Amino acid sequence: MQRITSIKEIAKLANCSIATVSNALNNKGRVSQEIREKIFEICKQHGYLPNSAGRNLRRRQNEIVGLMFYPSCSAIFSNVFYAKIMESLEATMEAHGYDILLSGTDFLKNPTEPPRFMRQGKVDGIILLGGFPQKAVSDLHSFGLPLLFLDNHVENLPVDNVTSDGFNASELIVEHLVKLGHRRIVYMAHSHEDANASVREAGFLKAVIKHGLNPEECPSLRDFYHTSDGYERLRELLAKSNAATALIGVNDTLAVELMECLQDDGIRVPEDMTIFGFNDDTDSVRTTPKLSTVRIEKGKMGLLGAETILKRIEDPDTGYTSIRLPVELVHRESEAPPRL
Amino acid sequence: MQRITSIKEIAKLANCSIATVSNALNNKGRVSQEIREKIFEICKQHGYLPNSAGRNLRRRQNEIVGLMFYPSCSAIFSNVFYAKIMESLEATMEAHGYDILLSGTDFLKNPTEPPRFMRQGKVDGIILLGGFPQKAVSDLHSFGLPLLFLDNHVENLPVDNVTSDGFNASELIVEHLVKLGHRRIVYMAHSHEDANASVREAGFLKAVIKHGLNPEECPSLRDFYHTSDGYERLRELLAKSNAATALIGVNDTLAVELMECLQDDGIRVPEDMTIFGFNDDTDSVRTTPKLSTVRIEKGKMGLLGAETILKRIEDPDTGYTSIRLPVELVHRESEAPPRL
DNA sequence: CTGAAAGCGCTTACAG
DNA sequence: CTGAAAGCGCTTACAG
Numbered sequence: 039m040q041r042i043t044s045i046k047e048i049a050k051l052a053n054c055s056i057a058t059v060s061n062a063l064n065n066k067g068r069v070s071q072e073i074r075e076k077i078f079e080i081c082k083q084h085g086y087l088p089n090s091a092g093r094n095l096r097r098r099q100n101e102i103v104g105l106m107f108y109p110s111c112s113a114i115f116s117n118v119f120y121a122k123i124m125e126s127l128e129a130t131m132e133a134h135g136y137d138i139l140l141s142g143t144d145f146l147k148n149p150t151e152p153p154r155f156m157r158q159g160k161v162d163g164i165i166l167l168g169g170f171p172q173k174a175v176s177d178l179h180s181f182g183l184p185l186l187f188l189d190n191h192v193e194n195l196p197v198d199n200v201t202s203d204g205f206n207a208s209e210l211i212v213e214h215l216v217k218l219g220h221r222r223i224v225y226m227a228h229s230h231e232d233a234n235a236s237v238r239e240a241g242f243l244k245a246v247i248k249h250g251l252n253p254e255e256c257p258s259l260r261d262f263y264h265t266s267d268g269y270e271r272l273r274e275l276l277a278k279s280n281a282a283t284a285l286i287g288v289n290d291t292l293a294v295e296l297m298e299c300l301q302d303d304g305i306r307v308p309e310d311m312t313i314f315g316f317n318d319d320t321d322s323v324r325t326t327p328k329l330s331t332v333r334i335e336k337g338k339m340g341l342l343g344a345e346t347i348l349k350r351i352e353d354p355d356t357g358y359t360s361i362r363l364p365v366e367l368v369h370r371e372s373e374a375p376p377r378l
Numbered sequence: 379m380q381r382i383t384s385i386k387e388i389a390k391l392a393n394c395s396i397a398t399v400s401n402a403l404n405n406k407g408r409v410s411q412e413i414r415e416k417i418f419e420i421c422k423q424h425g426y427l428p429n430s431a432g433r434n435l436r437r438r439q440n441e442i443v444g445l446m447f448y449p450s451c452s453a454i455f456s457n458v459f460y461a462k463i464m465e466s467l468e469a470t471m472e473a474h475g476y477d478i479l480l481s482g483t484d485f486l487k488n489p490t491e492p493p494r495f496m497r498q499g500k501v502d503g504i505i506l507l508g509g510f511p512q513k514a515v516s517d518l519h520s521f522g523l524p525l526l527f528l529d530n531h532v533e534n535l536p537v538d539n540v541t542s543d544g545f546n547a548s549e550l551i552v553e554h555l556v557k558l559g560h561r562r563i564v565y566m567a568h569s570h571e572d573a574n575a576s577v578r579e580a581g582f583l584k585a586v587i588k589h590g591l592n593p594e595e596c597p598s599l600r601d602f603y604h605t606s607d608g609y610e611r612l613r614e615l616l617a618k619s620n621a622a623t624a625l626i627g628v629n630d631t632l633a634v635e636l637m638e639c640l641q642d643d644g645i646r647v648p649e650d651m652t653i654f655g656f657n658d659d660t661d662s663v664r665t666t667p668k669l670s671t672v673r674i675e676k677g678k679m680g681l682l683g684a685e686t687i688l689k690r691i692e693d694p695d696t697g698y699t700s701i702r703l704p705v706e707l708v709h710r711e712s713e714a715p716p717r718l
Numbered sequence: 719c720t721g722a723a724a725g726c727g728c729t730t731a732c733a734g
Numbered sequence: 735c736t737g738a739a740a741g742c743g744c745t746t747a748c749a750g
Contacts, residue, residue: 043727044728046727054736055736055737056737057729057730057736057737057738060730068736069736073736085521087496087498087521087523088498088499088728089435089728090434090440090498090499090500090727090728091430091432091435091728092431092435092727092728092729093498093728094431094434095429095432095435095726095727095728095729095742095743095744096727096728096730096742097729097742098742100430100431101498102479102500110465111465111468111469112465115460116462121452121456122452122456124452125450125451128451128482132494135494137479137480137494137495137500139477139478140445140468140477140478140480141477142465142468142471142472154475155477157428158427158430159427159430160430160442160477181427182381183427324664383743384742385743394720395721395722396745397721397723397745397746398719398720400744400746401720401746404745406745408720409719409720410719413720428744430743430744431743431744432726432742432743432744433743433745434726434744435727435743435745436725436744436745436746437744438726720749721748722748722749723747723748723749724746724747724748725744726743726745728741728742729740729742730739730740730741732739733737733739734735734737734738
């Protein structure tokens with residue numbers, strides 16, 4: 039009952055060649071039923087675990103994809119938004135025989151260093167999760183490894199990406215707010231370089247014009263890093279006459295934080311201020327009132343992401359793919375017509 | 379500027395042997411400064427990425443550790459508690475040159491199948507995160523791969539584990555509650571097989587006796603799967619005279635959910651009911667009132683976990699390690715003396 | 719300081 | 735259906 043560590047030992051016990059063992063183990067079909075059964079029996083009895091290095095060396099692939107986070111590992115893990123994406127991403131990769139390797143690279147500490155699993159050649163491709171800055175992505179891209187941007191992207195870089203249609207989402211929100219009677223709307227996002235924030239802003243601006251709102255009364259507040267700074271700017275805005283009656287936050291986290299700030303200052307939601315978020319995170323149903331938001335098909339995003347990078351690994355030279363998943367508004371309690 | 383894929387090519391360009399290239403790349407010091415520089419220059423220019431399969435095959439190790447979740451991948455990712463643990467776990471493994479591979483194995487679907495990365499021999503060891511049932515762990519353990527139980531464990535199984543001292547935590551809570559004047563306390567945990575829940579219950583029971591409380595007035599409610607069922611049982615309990623005035627939930631998530639249920643039924647926290655959680659999750663400060671809970675050194679847990687499994691990989695035959703991290707009570711707003 | 723050679727475990731094209 | 739052999743890229747003990 040001793041552990042067996044190579045097909046050579048199996049071959050000896052089964053009285054055949056290692057080629058036959060390999061064929062049997064890989065279901066190549068060119069093995070007689072008798073020997074096949076014998077081989078499997080031996081493997082089971084001796085708890086044989088194949089050596090993936092041998093296989094990978096020969097087949098010139100790792101069957102592993104690296105997962106990188108921006109700005110850091112924990113920033114993603116503590117973000118419920120990604121849980122569903124990760125789940126279907128993982129399941130799909132798994133179904134194709136691939137595993138996922140985590141990168142702990144903290145870009146805020148070390149913006150230029152490529153991740154270790156890449157320097158060591160452990161992965162066949164890399165999936166990017168989070169709002170990576172352009173520089174980081176193009177550095178990574180220049181290494182020639184298959185790359186996929188998930189839930190985000192960078193303009194003008196031929197990197198595969200799967201995201202939600204944030205442009206349309208903003209349009210839908212503004213359209214809905216206008217129907218409710220709002221004419222003055224503010225869009226807010228942190229100042230990090232982030233295509234999602236920009237795309238959503240662009241959709242917002244376009245809709246503002248389309249619906250004949252006054253752009254000066256519908257500002258974008260993006261030049262802040264901490265939410266508290268953003269809220270300062272919002273307060274300045276609200277102190278004016280003709281201030282906004284509705285607020286769109288770039289994601290639920292920001293929207294929820296701002297809602298709490300407003301409520302602390304005695305501003306009621308939705309009576310005094312309508313608030314919309316993005317992502318439909320679990321956060322957004324925990325608040326009082328529950329947050330209206332944009333639903334993104336997270337499961338589908340993970341699935342398509344996996345398929346996209348797998349395709350890229352198989353065929354590195356095809357033109358690049360850019361997928362926008364449709365979105366849907368979720369109406370809850372943080373919206374109301376504006377007060378007169 | 380073409381990509382180079384092996385040290386053979388580097389050797390040719392640098393006019394030396396592959397042994398010298400290998401030594402240079404691994405900082406073995408047995409290489410003249412001149413050649414060394416030449417080799418590094420070539421690697422840089424041609425974007426050389428070593429082939430980890432070749433290295434791993436030769437060195438008989440993967441420098442990869444698998445991470446398994448119970449019951450499933452997404453159950454962990456959507457649980458903020460693990461974010462901090464994962465962060466320091468990742469950082470420590472990374473510092474030792476190890477990477478972490480995710481397992482998508484869903485034990486609820488497939489309770490007996492070992493994870494694919496293990497069947498394929500991709501990992502040097504496995505870290506278990508979550509309340510794995512005994513059977514699953516002993517199955518895994520029987521494969522002989524280094525194993526580490528993190529944040530949880532299974533009784534009577536010689537598997538390394540790093541957990542928090544839940545026994546002492548319960549003792550501390552009860553002691554504190556008694557000081558506040560409580561004499562009737564209820565402990566609640568889901569019915570899943572879970573050593574943490576059992577250890578915390580044991581500490582609770584011991585403290586109940588130690589402080590001379592009436593065990594019949596200090597029940598454990600553990601026979602429920604859904605929180606709503608647990609709350610049903612709690613309601614029955616509270617309907618009695620001499621009902622509990624304080625509640626200990628096995629973790630913050632349960633404590634928060636129960637708090638919301640109670641509040642929905644008009645029971646005030648902490649005036650009518652004192653509530654304690656476990657873990658000090660971010661959840662626990664988001665509620666009204668903020669939850670009193672037990673702080674666990676998540677960063678240290680990840681760090682020690684990494685070091686423990688690394689040690690085990692290095693030396694598979696030493697006696698097994700069991701580490702209990704000390705805990706600390708966090709007093710917030712969900713506690714008060716009982717009403718008379 | 720440097721190189722030739724062996725060998726890690728595996729898959730695969732080829733011959734029989 | 736089966737096997738002998740080559741070779742994937744690397745590290746390391748050994749000889750010089």
